[in-house]
Amino acid sequence: MMFWRRRSKGELHTVPRWPSDPDARKALAHYLDRLPTDPAVPRTTEMLFNGWGLDLGGSDLSGLDLGGAELGEARLTGVRLVDTDLYGAWMLSTDLSGADLTGADLGKAQARDCTLREARLHGARLMKADFATSDFHRADLTGADLRRATFGDTDFRGASLRAARMDNASFRGARLAGCEVAGAVGAIDGPVDVGEHSPQWLDGAALASWFASSGAPGVTVRSLH
Numbered sequence: 001m002m003f004w005r006r007r008s009k010g011e012l013h014t015v016p017r018w019p020s021d022p023d024a025r026k027a028l029a030h031y032l033d034r035l036p037t038d039p040a041v042p043r044t045t046e047m048l049f050n051g052w053g054l055d056l057g058g059s060d061l062s063g064l065d066l067g068g069a070e071l072g073e074a075r076l077t078g079v080r081l082v083d084t085d086l087y088g089a090w091m092l093s094t095d096l097s098g099a100d101l102t103g104a105d106l107g108k109a110q111a112r113d114c115t116l117r118e119a120r121l122h123g124a125r126l127m128k129a130d131f132a133t134s135d136f137h138r139a140d141l142t143g144a145d146l147r148r149a150t151f152g153d154t155d156f157r158g159a160s161l162r163a164a165r166m167d168n169a170s171f172r173g174a175r176l177a178g179c180e181v182a183g184a185v186g187a188i189d190g191p192v193d194v195g196e197h198s199p200q201w202l203d204g205a206a207l208a209s210w211f212a213s214s215g216a217p218g219v220t221v222r223s224l225h
Contacts, residue, residue: 016080017060024054028061035065043068067105147186166219182215190221 015032018025031049049069057075062082072092076099083103091111102122106129114134121141130150138158146166153173160180167186175193191203194210202210204221211219 015060015064016062017058019054019056020058021055024051024056024059027051027054028056032064180214181211181219183218184211184216185218187220187222 015028019028027050031047034047036043036047049066049071051069051071051074053073055075056079057077058079060080061084062080063084065085066089067085067087069086069089071086071094072090073094074091075095077095078098079096080100081104082100084101085105086109087105088108089106089110091109091114093113094111095115096119097115097117098119099116100120101124102120103124104121105125107125107127109126109129109131111129111131112133114131116139117135117137119136119139121139121144123143123145124141125145126141126149127145128148131154132150132152133154134151135155136159137155139156140160141164142160142162144161144164146161146164146169148168149166150170151174152170154171155175156179157175158178161184162180163183164181165186166184166188168188169186170189171192172189173191173193177194177196190207191201192207193199193201194207195201207221208219211217211221
């Protein structure tokens, strides 16, 4: 298994702030201790971080290599994950509310039903990730790479997608009311609900016009209808 970023083992051992929960600290320490000295060495499933259901609150995991980690149903509210490698991570029903994922790599993450309310994802890489039925309410994805990602039935109300790259991303059934999209570019799939107080479904030319009027003329819509 190969990951987008690689650092030396010494760097990977550097945890800016450990989780408050003792079980989470123990699991993280065990994982870091087992990392191979040569970061290019392929890893077995047993070598990946298993944080399923753990409470990682209070921690700063910025810069760590957590590629392929199991974080299903884990609690990471308010956790700092700046530049963290989460490529291919499993994050089903994970709570990342208020987390700082600036510059993080979430490429190919399996993250359905995630909660990312008011999370910060400036410049984060979500390419080919699956965030269907997730909650990005008031999250900041300014400059994020969303290409070929899946956001079916996902809530982006009040969020920022300013300058996001979203080519070939699926937003079918997503809610974008109050979402800032100025400068976003790419061809997406609709339909999308942009209604503030009641559903207002747009697709095709109507949805492209909504993006253009919202400052994103570079967004086109690939409608199946």
